Amino acid sequence: MKRTRPIVLGAALTSVTLVAACAGAGEDTEVSSLDLWLPPHGDFSNASEWDPILAAFEEEHGIDVNVRMIPWENYEEAYLTGITGGEGPDVGLMYAEMIGDYHAQGALVPFDEYLPNSDAPDYLYLDQGQVDGEQIAVPLVVGGARVLYYNADLLAQAGIEEPPGTWDEFLEAGRQLRDAGITPAEQAWSGHPGILNDNFYPMLWQAGGELFTEDGSATAFNSPEGVAAAEFLWELRDSEILSEAVTSLVQGDVQSNFANGQTAFMFGSDAHFPTFDAGDFELGLIGPLEGETRETFIAADALVLLEQCPDRQLCTDLVTYITSPDQMAEFHELAPYPPITAGAEYVAPQIFEEMYAQSDLFNGLPIVAGSSAVYNTLLTNLQQMMLGEKTPEQALADAATSGDQALETAQQ
Numbered sequence: 001m002k003r004t005r006p007i008v009l010g011a012a013l014t015s016v017t018l019v020a021a022c023a024g025a026g027e028d029t030e031v032s033s034l035d036l037w038l039p040p041h042g043d044f045s046n047a048s049e050w051d052p053i054l055a056a057f058e059e060e061h062g063i064d065v066n067v068r069m070i071p072w073e074n075y076e077e078a079y080l081t082g083i084t085g086g087e088g089p090d091v092g093l094m095y096a097e098m099i100g101d102y103h104a105q106g107a108l109v110p111f112d113e114y115l116p117n118s119d120a121p122d123y124l125y126l127d128q129g130q131v132d133g134e135q136i137a138v139p140l141v142v143g144g145a146r147v148l149y150y151n152a153d154l155l156a157q158a159g160i161e162e163p164p165g166t167w168d169e170f171l172e173a174g175r176q177l178r179d180a181g182i183t184p185a186e187q188a189w190s191g192h193p194g195i196l197n198d199n200f201y202p203m204l205w206q207a208g209g210e211l212f213t214e215d216g217s218a219t220a221f222n223s224p225e226g227v228a229a230a231e232f233l234w235e236l237r238d239s240e241i242l243s244e245a246v247t248s249l250v251q252g253d254v255q256s257n258f259a260n261g262q263t264a265f266m267f268g269s270d271a272h273f274p275t276f277d278a279g280d281f282e283l284g285l286i287g288p289l290e291g292e293t294r295e296t297f298i299a300a301d302a303l304v305l306l307e308q309c310p311d312r313q314l315c316t317d318l319v320t321y322i323t324s325p326d327q328m329a330e331f332h333e334l335a336p337y338p339p340i341t342a343g344a345e346y347v348a349p350q351i352f353e354e355m356y357a358q359s360d361l362f363n364g365l366p367i368v369a370g371s372s373a374v375y376n377t378l379l380t381n382l383q384q385m386m387l388g389e390k391t392p393e394q395a396l397a398d399a400a401t402s403g404d405q406a407l408e409t410a411q412q
Contacts, residue, residue, distance in 0.1 A: 031063055032063055034091065035088075036090070036092065037089035039075055039093060041141055042334050083102070083107055100216070101369050104369035108304050108305060109307055112134055117313060121320065122343065124340055128300035129302045131367045139303075141340075142337065143270065144271060145296060145297070146198055148170075148266070150284045151281050152282035153282050154281070167290070173265075178240055183243065185236065186249060186254045186257055187249070188249045188250050190249055193372070196375060196378065201365075205363050206294065207232070207292055211366060212368050219374060221378070233386070234391075287355050295362070303323070336349075368407070377402040377403050
């Protein structure tokens, strides 16, 4: 789940004409192979590693499944080039920022008509792949939940006996650490919009806010709840719980400082746990902090059905086959993420098992055409707030104005 990827604005996609092969529903078409595009995950990095997982499906249907493994660094570029040239996959993995744009352009086929005819497993996160009541995507890799790590040794030095569980308790603990001469917390505010997964989205949801309106046609974060989240961030900065230096820090700086025992708290992904757990201090972690609610970010990368698939039922059957417990068990041997179906074995770090069992704690980014541009402008304006150049109200108002314009352009 941890990845670096270029940002492709939604408007860039709308400037081209998508070419769909439109072999379409072609249930009577003779199909000898399907193309499946995937990125690396965990230690699962070679196309050949999918061979044993796909073998039974290929034998049952008498076809070849051609896996193309695409590095994260040029993932979006490969899809844009392939699909606009009519040479994209039949089934592929996308993340929410991609799905919205391709869905708006009609390049994806909803699964709804085909899933009832498949032997689909009991999915846990199907809602993460739905748009306007349609099943546009089926989550394959769900994880990267954002939690609050803490250095228990530093908390003890500051006389903090219990780790915080609420926003107010976190502010009070931060002041105690600051007064004791200990760096309370750090965040990275220099980087791409993915840093908002750590820094803002969880707080927005904890305040009861949303990123977009329900139909995805407008931003929704410029609300009393959104302002409360931004004000909480500014309070952390203004009270020196977050230092002035956070505006120049990147994620690697923050992770390194915490791993070296220089910072008491860090908001980060569950993927950091093995590194932090090996540090020379007692590591603790808290799930989502409690504001009005207790929610946090989770990544949900999903399989989609492309318009050019020659047999949509067969492509859907491939998706349900891959996401079935037996196949996912093999996948999770090299990429240990939480299960995506009910009853599947949990193989991720045990310390997160109880948290992952509470699916109501998690939000993924919604599937909205033009959302990448919204995240860019939201980051820019929040950075200006953290520099003291804008108030929380002004930052969100300006981000909403630019974001709504971007959505209108992408969704025309």
